[in-house]
Each structure stands twice: as C-alpha cells, then as structure tokens.
Amino acid sequence: MIDQFREGNELYVWRLDRLGKNLKHIIDLVLSLNGKCIIIKSLTNGVDTSTINEWLFLNLIVSLAEYERELIKKGTNTGLQSARARGRTGGRPKRYTKEAISILLIMSSVYQDPTKSP
Numbered sequence: 001m002i003d004q005f006r007e008g009n010e011l012y013v014w015r016l017d018r019l020g021k022n023l024k025h026i027i028d029l030v031l032s033l034n035g036k037c038i039i040i041k042s043l044t045n046g047v048d049t050s051t052i053n054e055w056l057f058l059n060l061i062v063s064l065a066e067y068e069r070e071l072i073k074k075g076t077n078t079g080l081q082s083a084r085a086r087g088r089t090g091g092r093p094k095r096y097t098k099e100a101i102s103i104l105l106i107m108s109s110v111y112q113d114p115t116k117s118p
Contacts, residue, residue: 002029002032002033005033005036005038006036006038007036007037007038008037008038008039009038009039010038010039010040010041010050011033011038011039011040011041012041012042012043013040013041013042013043014042014043014044015042015043015044015045016040016042016045016047019040023065024065024069027062027065027066030049030058030062031062034049034055
C-alpha cells in the first residue's frame with residue numbers, strides 16, 4: 001500500500017500508534033514516508049507532518065525513542081557483562097551432563113549393534 005503513495009499525498013490514520021506494531025516500526029515508516037514527501041495526519045492525536053512545528057515535534061519524539069533504545073541496549077549489555085563476571089551464563093539449563101551424554105552414546109552404540117558390550 002505504501003508503494004502506491006506519491007509525493008504530496010496525505011496518509012490519514014486514526015491514531016499514530018496504529019501505523020505499526022511497535023515504536024521502531026512506526027518511526028521507520030514515518031521517516032520513509034517523509035523521505036517520499038508524504039504527509040501524515042492523525043485524526044485523534046493531532047499530528048500533521050505538513051507543518052514545520054508538527055514535524056519538529058515528530059523529530060523530537062523520534063530522537064527520544066532512539067535515545068531510549070540506546071539506553072536500554074546499554075543497560076542490557078552492562079547487566080549481561082556483570083552476570084558473566086559473576087559466572088552466570090544465562091539461557092536454559094543443560095539437559096544432560098557430559099557424563100550422561102557419554103553413557104547415552106555408549107548405550108546407543110550397544111543398541112545399534114547388539115554384538116558390542118560395554
């Protein structure tokens with residue numbers, strides 16, 4: 001649908017959050033539409049990218065969202081490094097120990113060839 005828009009077209013949405021499934025998707029879509037000179041107007045939020053003030057406001061929201069993403073990424077990486085330093089690796093616990101795996105391999109080879117014995 002977006003490919004059918006031409007420069008100067010207007011996209012009306014009920015609310016800005018209905019444009020995408022998450023903030024990053026909405027921001028990417030808004031920036032893509034702006035690159036094609038397509039005006040976005042929200043019926044309930046009052047957003048209208050045809051005016052300079054609204055475009056400035058939308059750019060501010062985009063910048064804050066990018067900043068928030070970077071803060072979350074930095075906090076997550078810091079937490080992971082701290083956990084690794086304490087010996088925690090994360091993820092699911094191993095289902096079998098190395099000893100259990102070697103026993104299972106022996107049992108499997110005996111099952112496949114009954115002439116073998118452990």
